[in-house]
Amino acid sequence: MTIGSALLGSLAIAALLTPGAQADEVVGNADVGGFRITGGGGSGNDVVLGTTDSRTITVKLTASDDSGIKSADFTLYHGSSISNADAVLKSSEAAPVCTPDGTTSVCTKHYTIDPRRELKNSLAGIWKVYVEANANDGDYVKADGHTTFFMKRYAKLTANASPEPVAKGGTITVSGKLTRANWDTHDYRGYTNQRAYLEFRRPGTDYYESLGYTTTNSTGVATAKVTATADRYWRYEFRSTMTTRGVKATGDFVDVR
Numbered sequence: 001m002t003i004g005s006a007l008l009g010s011l012a013i014a015a016l017l018t019p020g021a022q023a024d025e026v027v028g029n030a031d032v033g034g035f036r037i038t039g040g041g042g043s044g045n046d047v048v049l050g051t052t053d054s055r056t057i058t059v060k061l062t063a064s065d066d067s068g069i070k071s072a073d074f075t076l077y078h079g080s081s082i083s084n085a086d087a088v089l090k091s092s093e094a095a096p097v098c099t100p101d102g103t104t105s106v107c108t109k110h111y112t113i114d115p116r117r118e119l120k121n122s123l124a125g126i127w128k129v130y131v132e133a134n135a136n137d138g139d140y141v142k143a144d145g146h147t148t149f150f151m152k153r154y155a156k157l158t159a160n161a162s163p164e165p166v167a168k169g170g171t172i173t174v175s176g177k178l179t180r181a182n183w184d185t186h187d188y189r190g191y192t193n194q195r196a197y198l199e200f201r202r203p204g205t206d207y208y209e210s211l212g213y214t215t216t217n218s219t220g221v222a223t224a225k226v227t228a229t230a231d232r233y234w235r236y237e238f239r240s241t242m243t244t245r246g247v248k249a250t251g252d253f254v255d256v257r
Contacts, residue, residue, distance in 0.1 A: 028139025032072070032131045034062040035147045041245075045149035047113070047127075048245045051186045054114045061096070061107045065135030069105035072098055072133040076111070078123050078151070082130040082144050087123050089113065119183040124153050124243035152245045155180040156188060157196070159249035161234040165257050170228045172254055174198060176236040178220045180244050190220025194238060198224050201233040201251055208235065208251070228256045 039057045040047035049055055063072040073096055079085035089111045096107040113119070131146045159176040166172055178196060179188040194216045199208035214224045222236055233251035240246035 024144050025140070025142040027141070028065070028135065028137065030063070030065040030069075030133050030135045030139040030141045032061060032063045032133050032141055032143060032146060034060070035074075035129060035131075035149075036060045037149060040149075041154075042150070042152055043240075046152055046240075046245065047149065048152045048154050049113060049115045049119060049183075050154040050181045051115060051183070051188065054112050056092075056110060056112045059109050059111065061129075061131060062104060063098075063107060063131075063133035063141075064104040065133070065137070065139050066103055067135050067137035067139065068100060068103050069098060069107075070134045070136045072096065072105060072107045072131070074107070074109070074132070074146075075130040076127055076149075077130065078125075078127050082128075087118070089118070115181070115183050116186055119151070121153070121183050124151055124183070126242065127151050150242055152240070153181040153183065153243060155191065155238060155244050155247040157236055157238050157247045157249040159235040159252050161252040161254045164253075165255035166228045168228055168230075168256050172226050172228050172234070174224050174226065174234045174236070174252075176222045176249055178216050178222065178236075178238050178247075190216070190218070191238075191244065192216055192218050192220055194220075194241075196222035196236040196238055198222075198226070199235050199237055201235075203231050203233070203253075208233075208237075210237075228254065231256050 037045040042048040063069045076089040077085035078087040091109040096109040098105040098107040128145045134140045161174045178191045180191045182189045195213040197213045198211045201208045235249040235251040237248045
């Protein structure tokens, strides 16, 4: 298998993650700002789930007004708009707990997500946030799509380099398998047609260098061949997509003699 180009392009998703969607309704100077998910198991606000274990996340929203915030609430949903949502997360609380600090309040809710009951493959990807905030002086804001976050499927990746040991100048075959959580069948299936980046680490160092990528086949298997030049640890890396978390395989050492 030929290794593809190592020149990478970044996934242009920043605009999808940035708050700033126009509010549906704004009266006065009430405002909603920061949105943060903790306990999601991924980077930033990503929420990552496997096939069986539930995950509890904490969600905080900041709202402000010069008169202070009387109440605020938010809804996490999947779909084009709150009125056309095909899935809505149910919070552990009937209403958020809002903690005031001057004219600003931080409102918190918790969600326990069970992939066996609440998720299916079509729900992986972009989720949206509907928010409302009401000020003490009657100002308010209602915003659909105030911000977004990703609900992602957990991924696993292996790597095996052989033969071990190998003669210098010989050929090393590095194979691995990329699988991800299937929320429809509640098991792990091969993730096909994905870039698996082949990386190596020199003994005595703690960082990996990339040689490029190969593409997983119809069962999620990646295979690449390299020339043995010196002792190395070999692994694959899968870089996160909008539906699936990134993962790095454990390095496999090959003794070159």
